[in-house]
Every structure is written in C-alpha cells, then in structure tokens.
Amino acid sequence: MADAVRLxxxxxxxxxxxxxxxxxSFIMNALGHLAITAGEFLSLAALxxxxxxxxxxxxxxxxxxxGLVSCAFALCEGVARGxxxxxxxxxxxxxxxxxxxxxxxxxxxxGQELQLLRVGRFLQGLAVLxxxxxxxxxxxxxxxxLLVLGAVLGGVxxxxxxxxxxxxxxxxTVQSLEVMNTLTYGGVETAQFPVTVYxxxxxxxxxxxxxxxxxxxxxxxxxxxxxxxxxxPTWFQWLAPLxxxxxxxxxxxxxxxxxxxxxxxxx
Amino acid sequence: xxxxxxxxxxxxxxxxxxxxxxxGAMKGLFHREYHTVRALDxxxxxxxxxxxxxxxxxxxxxxSTTVKVLAGILVPDSGRCEVLGQVPWQERVRHVRxxxxxxxxxxxxxxxxxxxxxxxxxxxxxxxxxxxxAATRDELVALLGLGPLLDTPVRQLSLGQRMRCDIVAxxxxxxxxxxxxxxxxxxxxxxxxxxxxxxxRLQREQxxxxxxxxxxxxxxxxxxxxxxxxxxxxxxxxxxLEALRGRVTQERYLTVEFADGGAWxxxxxxxxxxxxxxxxxxxxxxxxxxAADLIARIAARYPVRDLLVENPPIETIIARLYDEDQP
Amino acid sequence: MSAxxxxxxxxxxxxxxxxxxxxxxxxxxxFWGGIRIMIYEAFYRSSSAAQPMSYAQTVTYxxxxxxMLLLVPWRVDPxxxxxxxxxxxxxEMVRPADLYWYWFSRGLAQRVLPVLMRAAPIFxxxxxxxxxxAPVSAAAALAWVASIGAAALLSCAITMLATISLLWSVAxxxxxxxxxxxxxxxxxxxxxxPFYPDWAQPVLNxxxxxxxxxxxxxxxxxxxxxxxxxPLLGHQLIWTAVLVLIGRWLLARGLRxxxxxxx
Numbered sequence: 001m002a003d004a005v006r007l008x009x010x011x012x013x014x015x016x017x018x019x020x021x022x023x024x025s026f027i028m029n030a031l032g033h034l035a036i037t038a039g040e041f042l043s044l045a046a047l048x049x050x051x052x053x054x055x056x057x058x059x060x061x062x063x064x065x066x067g068l069v070s071c072a073f074a075l076c077e078g079v080a081r082g083x084x085x086x087x088x089x090x091x092x093x094x095x096x097x098x099x100x101x102x103x104x105x106x107x108x109x110x111g112q113e114l115q116l117l118r119v120g121r122f123l124q125g126l127a128v129l130x131x132x133x134x135x136x137x138x139x140x141x142x143x144x145x146l147l148v149l150g151a152v153l154g155g156v157x158x159x160x161x162x163x164x165x166x167x168x169x170x171x172x173t174v175q176s177l178e179v180m181n182t183l184t185y186g187g188v189e190t191a192q193f194p195v196t197v198y199x200x201x202x203x204x205x206x207x208x209x210x211x212x213x214x215x216x217x218x219x220x221x222x223x224x225x226x227x228x229x230x231x232x233p234t235w236f237q238w239l240a241p242l243x244x245x246x247x248x249x250x251x252x253x254x255x256x257x258x259x260x261x262x263x264x265x266x267x
Numbered sequence: 268x269x270x271x272x273x274x275x276x277x278x279x280x281x282x283x284x285x286x287x288x289x290x291g292a293m294k295g296l297f298h299r300e301y302h303t304v305r306a307l308d309x310x311x312x313x314x315x316x317x318x319x320x321x322x323x324x325x326x327x328x329x330x331s332t333t334v335k336v337l338a339g340i341l342v343p344d345s346g347r348c349e350v351l352g353q354v355p356w357q358e359r360v361r362h363v364r365x366x367x368x369x370x371x372x373x374x375x376x377x378x379x380x381x382x383x384x385x386x387x388x389x390x391x392x393x394x395x396x397x398x399x400x401a402a403t404r405d406e407l408v409a410l411l412g413l414g415p416l417l418d419t420p421v422r423q424l425s426l427g428q429r430m431r432c433d434i435v436a437x438x439x440x441x442x443x444x445x446x447x448x449x450x451x452x453x454x455x456x457x458x459x460x461x462x463x464x465x466x467x468r469l470q471r472e473q474x475x476x477x478x479x480x481x482x483x484x485x486x487x488x489x490x491x492x493x494x495x496x497x498x499x500x501x502x503x504x505x506x507x508l509e510a511l512r513g514r515v516t517q518e519r520y521l522t523v524e525f526a527d528g529g530a531w532x533x534x535x536x537x538x539x540x541x542x543x544x545x546x547x548x549x550x551x552x553x554x555x556x557x558a559a560d561l562i563a564r565i566a567a568r569y570p571v572r573d574l575l576v577e578n579p580p581i582e583t584i585i586a587r588l589y590d591e592d593q594p
Numbered sequence: 595m596s597a598x599x600x601x602x603x604x605x606x607x608x609x610x611x612x613x614x615x616x617x618x619x620x621x622x623x624x625f626w627g628g629i630r631i632m633i634y635e636a637f638y639r640s641s642s643a644a645q646p647m648s649y650a651q652t653v654t655y656x657x658x659x660x661x662m663l664l665l666v667p668w669r670v671d672p673x674x675x676x677x678x679x680x681x682x683x684x685x686e687m688v689r690p691a692d693l694y695w696y697w698f699s700r701g702l703a704q705r706v707l708p709v710l711m712r713a714a715p716i717f718x719x720x721x722x723x724x725x726x727x728a729p730v731s732a733a734a735a736l737a738w739v740a741s742i743g744a745a746a747l748l749s750c751a752i753t754m755l756a757t758i759s760l761l762w763s764v765a766x767x768x769x770x771x772x773x774x775x776x777x778x779x780x781x782x783x784x785x786x787x788p789f790y791p792d793w794a795q796p797v798l799n800x801x802x803x804x805x806x807x808x809x810x811x812x813x814x815x816x817x818x819x820x821x822x823x824x825p826l827l828g829h830q831l832i833w834t835a836v837l838v839l840i841g842r843w844l845l846a847r848g849l850r851x852x853x854x855x856x857x
Contacts, residue, residue, distance in 0.1 A: 003394065010391045018379035021420070025767055032771035039775060043785040050789050051641040054633070097375055099340045101392055102364045108392075178618040182625040190629055197636035202628070263342050263356065265280065 004107055011111025019116055026117065033120030041066065041128055044192070055197050061224060062193060063132035068148070068216050069191040070125025072155025073184075074118040080160050082112030086167035087174040095262065105259055106252055109167065136224070144223055147238060151219035154241025157248040158215055159184060164251035168258035183210055191216040196229050214243035268352070270444060270476045271314040271337065276346035278307040278332055306332040307343065308500035316443075317474040319466075321491035321508075323481065329500045330480045334446050337478070338368055351443055364393065367437035367475075371449030374433055376421040382432050383417040386439060393440035400439060407435045410472060411465050427458025431465055438475070445477045451486055463489045484578060511584070520577050521549045521561060526570035536561065545572070550579075616708070620715040627660040627720065646788035650727060651815040655786045657726040658811045661713040662742065664705060665806055666783050667749045670757040670770050671701050678760045687849060694842050697757065701750045709746070730816030737823050741810035744830035748805045751837035752777060758841055761848030781806035788817070802833035 019026060044066070048059040077084065086109060089095050098108045129148075138144065166180035187210060195203045195213045207213045218240035221228050228237070281301045307329050314320055324330050335341040336348060339355035339362045348355060355362050369375075376385040390400045408414055411431055421429060430450055437445065450466070451459045467490060469475065479490060487494060487508060494511055496504040504511055521537070525545045536556045537549040551561055558576050565571060579587075631653055638649045647655065674697050677683040686693055720726035729735035756770035778784060780803035787798050787808040798804055809826045812818040818826065 007391050010388060014377055014380055014384060014388055017384070018377060021379045028768045028771065032768070032775060035772070036775045036778070039779040040784055043779065043790075046785060046790045047637060049791055050643070050645060051637040052643065053640050054636050055640055093370070093373060096335065096338075096340050097368075097370065097373065099359065100338050100363045100366065100368045102360045102394075103392055104360075175615045175618065178615065178622045182622050186622075186625055186629060189626070193633060193636075198629075198632045202632065263340065 004104070007103065008107060008111050011108075012114045015111075015113045016116065029117050030120040033117065034124055035120075037070065037121050037124040041124070054193065057194055057197075060132045060135040063128050064136070064220050064223065065194060065216050066192045067125050067127075067129025067132055068151050068220060069155060069188055069212075071122055071129060072152045072215060073159055073188045074122035074125055075152070076156045076159035076163070077121070078115045078118040079156070080110075080163040081115040082109040083160075083163040083167040085113070087170045087177055090170045090174055099263070106164075106255060138223065143238075147219050147223060147241075150241040151215050154219075154244030155212075155215035156244075158210075158212060158244035159187075161244075161248040161251040162187070162210065164248075164255055168251075168255050171258035171262045187212045194220075211243045211247060214240040269313040270316045270318070270351060271312075271478075272347070272349045273313065273333075273337070274311045274347040276307050276310040276333070276336060276343050276348060277305070278329075278336065278341065278343045280304045280306055305500050307336070307346075310346070310497065310500070310502055312495055312502060312505055314476055314478070316476050318493065319470050319477040319479065319491055321479050321481065321487040321494045322497065323484075323487060323494060324497040324503075328497045330497055331448065333497065334368075334448060334478065334480060338366060338446055339363055364440065365442055366444045366446065367440070367442035368446045369430075369433050369437045369448060369450055371430070371447075371452040374421065374429055375436055376429070376432060378422050379420055381418045381420055382413075382424070385421065385432075385436060386417075389436055389439050395440050399441075403439055403441055404435075407438060410468060411435060425458065427454050427461055430454065430458070430462055434462075434465065434469075438469075438473075443476060445475045447477060447479045447481075449481055450479070451481065451483050459483070459485070466490055484584075488578075512578075517552050517554055518550045518579060519553055519558060520579055521551060521558070521565070522575045522577065523547050523549065523565060523569070523571055524573040526572050531569075534565075616711045619708075619712055620719075623660040623663065623712060623716055624719060624724075627657055627716070627724070630656050630659075631724070647786065647815070647817055650725070651817055652786060653725045654727045654815050655782075655811050657716060657720045657724070658814060659783050659786075659807060660720075661716040662709060662745075662807060662810075663783060664709045664712060665742075665745050665749045666774075666781060667753040667756065667777050667806075668774050669753075670760060671697055671704070671753060673700070674757045675760055678757075683761075683849070684852065693849075694754065694838075694845050698750050698754055698838075701753050702746065705746055705749065727815070729814050733820055734813055734816060737820055737827075738810050738814040741813060741823070741827060741830065744827060744834065745806050745810055748802065748830055748834045748837070751834050751841060752802070752806075754841040755837060755844070758845045758848055761845075761852060776801075777803050777806060780804065782808035782811065786811075788812075802837065805830035805833055 041063075044062070045059060048054075048062075052058075054062065082089075089098075089109070089112075095105075098105050101108060133140070162180070162184050166177060166184065169177060169180060187206065190198070190206055191212045195206055195217045198206075203213075218228075218232060218237040221232070222234060222237035280303070282304050283301055310329065310333060322330055322333065332341065336343050337350055337355055339359045342356040350362065351365050353362050353365075375389075376382065377388065386404055389395075390397070395403070408417065411434075413431060413435060416424060416428055416432060421432070424432065434447075434450065447466070451462055454462065463486065466477075466479075470477065470490070479486065481487060492507055494504065494506065494508050495502060496511065504514070520540065523546070525531075525547070527545070531539070531542070531547060534549075537551045540548040540550050542548070551558075562574055562576075566574070634649070634652055634656065638645070638652075645652075674683075677686055686696075717726070721728065729738055752773060756773045759766035759769040759773075762769075780787075780798060780801055782804060783806075787795075787804055790798060798808075805826075809818070809823075809830060813820070813823045813826070
C-alpha cells in the first residue's frame with residue numbers, strides 16, 4: 001500500500017513536470033475555463049434577476065449548492081483525468097501496455113495524469129462558495145467547516161466513482177460514452193439546484209442511484225440550518241457525504257469485471 | 268528446460284458484421300450479427316533460453332494475438348502455455364515482472380519528459396532496487412551509446428532514437444523474455460540498421476530470449492537463425508530461414524530501371540515478374556546465374572539507370588508456400 | 595465547386611459510421627433538455643412577475659437549443675488546427691482550391707449532418723411527449739429554416755476566425771477560446787437571451803452571436819413576428835459576410851507571415 005502511494009506520487013510528479021512544458025497554453029486554458037464558468041454563473045444570476053427565487057430558494061442559497069458541486073467536480077476532473085480520457089487509452093491500444101506492467105491497472109490509470117487545468121473552475125466555484133457564505137452570514141463553526149470540506153471530498157469521491165464507471169464502459173464501447181456525460185456533467189448541472197425543484201422520479205435518481213444529493217443537497221441543508229422538505233433527519237444530513245465515499249468503493253469491483261472482459265475479448 | 272512452451276493454443280473472436288449501405292447501417296443500430304474468427308487455431312512451439320526467433324506471417328495471421336497471449340494480455344480459449352514456468356494469464360502481475368515488451372508503433376516513454384525520467388519511473392513501476400537499476404541502465408546506455416540522448420524530451424527524439432530508448436526501457440528490470448513487436452516499422456534505412464545492430468549486440472552480450480514479430484524480411488535475415496511462420500492461425504513453418512527459402516524458392520529479384528524503355532528483349536535465365544514504364548522486375552535463380560554475372564550482362568546490353576537485387580517479399584514466399592501445400 | 599462538393603460527401607460518409615455515438619448523443623440531449631425544463635418549470639411556478647417569454651415558448655426554445663446545439667462554434671477545425679500546428683498548412687496552400695473555402699466547406703459538412711442527426715430525433719420525441727411546440731405558422735417554419743441555414747454559415751465563419759487565429763500561436767489559442775466562450779454565452783445556448791437583463795439587450799442585439807440560436811428560435815416560437823424577422827435575417831447574413839471578409843483577410847496575412855518566417 002505504502003509502495004502504491006509512493007508510485008502514485010511519482011506518477012503525479014511526472015505528470016506535473018510534463019504539463020509545465022506548456023506553461024503559456026496552460027494559463028490560457030485555465031483562464032478560458034474561469035471565463036466560461038463565470039459566465040455561466042452570471043447567466044444563472046440573470047434568471048434570479050427575472051424570477052427572484054426558485055421554490056423559495058434565493059440566489060445566495062443556490063450559490064452554496066453551486067459552489068459545493070463546482071469545487072468537488074473541478075478537483076475530481078483534475079485527479080481522475082486518466083479515467084475521463086480512458087477511451088483514448090483503449091483506442092490507442094495503450095491499455096495493453098498497462099497490462100504488461102506489474103502494477104494494478106487502476107493505479108496506473110489513476111496515475112496517468114493530474115490535470116492542473118481545472119484550477120480555473122475550482123477557483124470560480126470557491127469564489128461562489130465564499131460569496132454565498134458571506135452574503136448569507138453563515139456562522140463558521142468548526143463542525144460547519146468540516147461539513148463543507150466533507151461535502152466537497154465526498155463529492156470528489158462520488159464523481160471519481162462515476163469516472164471509473166465511465167472508463168469501465170470503454171471495455172465494451174467507446175462510442176456511447178456521451179450517455180455517461182449525463183451523469184457527470186449532467187449531475188453537476190442538476191446538483192447546482194436543490195433536488196426538491198425536480199420532479200420526484202428524477203430527484204430519486206440523484207438520491208438513490210447516483211447519490212449526488214448526499215454530497216450537496218443534504219449537507220447544504222445542515223449548513224443553512226433549513227428543514228428538509230423531504231423530511232431527512234439532521235444526523236443524516238451531517239453524515240450524508242460518506243455515501244459518496246461508499247459509492248467510490250464500489251467502482252473497483254466493476255472495473256475488474258471490465259478488465260476481465262477485455263482480456264478475454266481483446267477489444 | 269525451455270523458456271517458452273506453447274501447445275494447441277486456440278483463440279476465437281466474435282466480430283460484428285458490418286452491413287453495407289445506409290439501410291444496413293440503420294439496421295446495425297438495432298441488431299447486430301456476429302461471426303466467429305479463429306485467430307489462433309492450434310498454435311504450438313517451444314523456445315530455448317537465449318534463442319532469438321522471428322515470428323512472421325501476413326496481417327491478421329495471428330501474430331499479435333500470440334504475442335498478447337504470451338504477454339498475459341489475452342486469455343486464450345484453450346491450449347497450454349508456459350512462459351518461464353508460469354501460465355501467463357494467471358497471476359498477471361507476477362508473470363509480467365519477467366517479461367519486457369516493445370510495441371513498435373507505440374512508445375512506452377513519457378512523451379514530454381526527458382528519457383532519463385521515463386527510465387526512473389520504470390524503476391519505480393517495476394520496483395527495481397536502485398543499485399541494480401543503476402548498473403543495468405548504465406550498462407545498456409553505454410552498450411547502445413544513448414548517453415547524449417538521456418536529457419532530451421522524448422517528443423524531440425527521432426523515431427530511430429526513440430526506438431532504441433524504448434528497447435532499453437523494456438530491459439531495465441532485466442526480463443528473461445523480450446517481445447519485440449515490429450521494432451523497425453516506420454524507420455528510415457539508417458535507423459533500421461542502427462536498431463538491428465543494437466539488437467545483435469544485445470543478443471550477443473545479454474542473451475535474452477527474444478520473440479521478434481516483423482514484416483521486414485531484412486530484420487529476420489539480419490537477426491534470426493530460426494523463423495516461425497504463422498498463417499490463418501496455425502504454424503505453417505518452423506525452422507531456419509535458409510530452410511524456409513530453400514523449401515519455397517531459390518529465386519532472387521533484380522529490379523532494373525532503364526534509361527529508355529520498350530527495348531526489352533527476352534533474355535535467357537530470367538523472367539519478367541512485372542514491368543512499369545522503364546522499370547522491370549526480373550526473377551532469376553542464383554544457382555543458374557550469379558547475380559554479379561547477370562548485372563554485368565544487363566548493364567552491357569541496355570542503358571541502365573538503376574539496379575537493385577532483392578529477395579522476394581515475405582508475402583510472395585508465404586503465397587508460394589501455400590501454393591506448394593495445396594496440390 | 596465539385597472539389598468542395600466531394601469534400602462534403604466524403605465527410606458525410608465518415609460521420610454516418612458513428613451512428614452509435616449519434617444515438618448516445620440523442621439520449622444525452624433529451625436528458626439535458628429535461629433537466630433544464632424542470633428548472634424553468636420551478637422558476638415559473640415560483641414567480642408571478644411578467645416574463646419576456648411565456649412558459650410554453652421557453653420550453654420550445656430550450657428544446658431548440660438541444661436540437662441545434664452543435665451549431666455553437668465550440669471548437670476550431672481539428673484537422674486545420676493540426677496542419678497549422680505541425681506546419682503542414684504550407685502544403686495545403688498548394689491545393690488547387692481556395693484554402694478559406696476549402697476549410698469552410700469542410701467545416702460546413704462537419705456541421706450539417708450531425709446537426710440534422712441530432713435535431714430530427716429531438717423533434718420526433720420532444721414534440722409529442724415533452725411540450726415542444728410546432729412553429730407558430732407555416733411561414734414561421736420557412737423563416738426558421740432559412741434562419742438556421744444562415745446560422746450554419748455564421749457558425750462556420752466564426753469557427754474559421756478561431757481556426758485562423760491559431761496562425762498566431764499562443765495568442766491565437768486564447769482568441770479561439772474566447773470566441774467559443776462568447777458564442778456559447780451570447781448566442782442563447784446557456785440561457786435564452788430574453789432572460790438577460792433589459793440593459794444588456796441592445797448589446798446582445800448588436801453582436802453577431804444571437805444569429806446562431808436566438809434569431810431562428812424566436813421566429814419559430816412566434817416571439818419574433820415575420821415582419822421583425824426579415825431585418826434579423828439581414829443581421830445574420832451581414833455579420834456572416836463581415837466575418838468571412840475578416841477571416842479571409844486574416845488568413846492571407848497569417849499565411850504570408852508563415853512564409854516570411856519560413857515556418
């Protein structure tokens with residue numbers, strides 16, 4: 001285990017040194033990301049300018065959801081790049097290379113790249129989060145700070161699990177991956193609002209199937225001290241981010257099933 | 268004890284049928300039909316330690332499937348296979364510690380990093396002790412004269428330089444068995460010679476058991492004493508290169524480019540294989556006429572611009588071999 | 595002309611092979627459309643204030659975004675960009691066809707078929723099941739078709755600008771990104787343009803980007819009458835012409851710069 005961690009850090013070091021070779025284009029890319037996400041948030045603000053609220057939630061409250069999910073997703077996109085980009089690894093035949101090395105395939109894919117680029121999106125999410133907290137006048141007690149960190153980390157784990165599932169799908173097809181985007185990017189879009197604004201069947205997908213609500217909606221309720229229209233108990237709201245960790249723990253089983261399929265069909 | 272034993276290896280793939288036309292494409296959206304391809308159909312051979320064997324055959328014959336099975340990437344349908352006393356597809360991690368693989372068209376080096384950093388990373392991946400690693404690396408680098416390249420980012424290397432670095436990279440953990448998959452593909456003539464020279468020296472000094480798959484007969488001629496030929500998923504020939512050639516044909520090709528065409532008259536001892544404008548490819552049997560004599564004769568009779576003597580391409584040999592097999 | 599036409603056909607055949615991807619794309623677009631519509635549904639039930647568009651019009655606008663999303667000039671032409679990066683653009687200049695129109699027709703071909711393949715299923719599914727309305731009149735439908743055609747040309751002209759800017763390497767990289775960002779925000783693909791604040795409307799109206807989505811969509815929903823639409827079509831076409839002229843001028847300059855530098 002310690003050996004795996006050391007190798008992972010070596011991989012990440014190599015990836016960072018490689019990215020530093022393209023500094024100018026990196027800065028340009030990060031700024032580009034910052035611009036588009038900032039623009040999206042301003043567009044959201046424009047809607048609140050027209051409508052005032054959504055089901056009784058104001059812009060600064062929704063901004064808390066937005067900030068949590070943006071930070072989590074940006075961090076995850078940074079570390080899970082190898083899985084996000086796995087269809088290319090399969091198409092190039094580079095997965096064969098990973099199989100002839102004496103290390104777990106999961107570790108090797110995870111170590112493929114740490115993408116710094118997502119720092120733009122992360123900073124934007126963080127700014128929105130801070131603006132929201134300041135506007136709402138949230139009292140920052142230690143438990144609340146820990147809950148915010150827990151929600152973001154739980155979110156990173158959840159998205160990481162989704163990226164591993166998406167990569168696993170590549171063992172069968174590299175053509176219909178866009179469907180997985182509905183769960184990753186679509187999940188981000190969905191989680192920017194309280195799940196109660198959606199219809200019940202859709203809401204339930206993001207509570208029970210892909211439990212994104214557990215890393216945004218439920219902890220946000222506890223942070224805001226609001227009662228849940230769905231009736232969840234407070235203790236659950238505090239522990240909900242752990243569900244994200246559990247979700248990630250399931251992903252390796254599916255992955256190994258995919259690797260077995262690959263080794264028997266070679267495609 | 269042999270380093271590699273393969274017996275009755277069978278591997279089939281299911282391939283989706285592609286239907287022609289727009290209508291077929293639309294049907295394919297909803298329903299696919301599959302047919303089965305026997306990529307390996309009872310392959311068997313064995314290798315002694317230190318052997319360098321050329322594994323050849325036309326595209327789709329089963330070469331890379333065999334390599335993938337031996338490397339532990341693919342699990343076969345049936346058959347026996349032992350590499351260094353282990354079954355490759357069981358306990359993948361333990362098996363691959365003992366092998367090195369070079370895929371000619373894909374580098375295993377980190378594209379944006381200096382060569383030496385890729386080597387260091389491989390040391391960590393294979394968990395090679397530092398002392399052993401440094402000794403192996405320095406020895407290989409000195410043997411191949413790669414010293415000046417070590418600090419160059421891989422993307423700036425020429426194809427030939429990169430291939431040599433790739434070969435070193437696959438040997439850093441001192442594997443007992445090396446797979447070379449098309450190591451000279453896409454290289455210019457000079458780089459090909461350099462890589463071949465490199466492999467020869469490696470063979471002499473290190474004696475690594477090596478399986479070389481290639482399309483390039485010159486690779487085989489320069490490097491291998493033994494050739495295994497696979498076609499349609501089974502072994503069509505296993506023996507020395509001379510035996511292969513002798514069994515099929517003794518012929519050589521002479522390609523001549525004349526200064527002006529159309530004046531070709533039938534010559535004794537040669538037949539025209541093909542002609543294209545001023546270029547004629549003639550086949551001859553060196554037992555009847557030595558190449559030097561034939562060239563002298565042609566050059567004396569015709570205005571010649573260019574001359575080239577070569578062996579019939581591998582595809583021709585294989586085609587002949589099959590003609591021979593079928594009465 | 596036939597050179598452009600055969601480029602067009604070859605591209606179409608390549609794209610048809612990715613039918614599985616197309617199917618996945620449709621599912622994705624339906625999903626995204628669904629999310630957005632639920633959000634707007636919640637917004638509309640939360641406020642009694644007068645809105646710039648009716649709920650029904652908004653739903654139709656949102657579906658049109660999903661159907662026509664590929665008209666947004668997200669990316670530069672990847673082949674052209676690669677040829678600029680590795681310098682082989684110099685060989686492209688040898689072709690007996692005008693480079694600008696060669697790239698332009700290739701870009702148009704890359705756009706038309708995917709847009710149609712995505713749009714058709716969304717119309718087929720969203721109209722009967724998910725509240726998407728038909729065009730308000732036959733005339734509006736025709737106007738919409740004409741406007742979409744103009745939008746495709748405009749989209750290609752913007753893509754060309756982004757691609758050509760790559761001739762100025764790092765700075766060009768920034769320009770092409772900026773163009774994509776502006777196009778997606780200011781065309782109405784993120785939020786329908788009428789929802790932006792009133793003070794922003796004159797600016798949005800003047801810029802070329804609304805020609806990509808907002809103009810065709812609003813004539814479709816009847817938010818813009820046919821009489822109002824005709825000058826808007828002019829807006830689309832004039833901007834396209836202007837951007838083509840700028841693009842051709844920049845391409846000539848950029849290539850000359852490349853030759854002078856000996857790149």
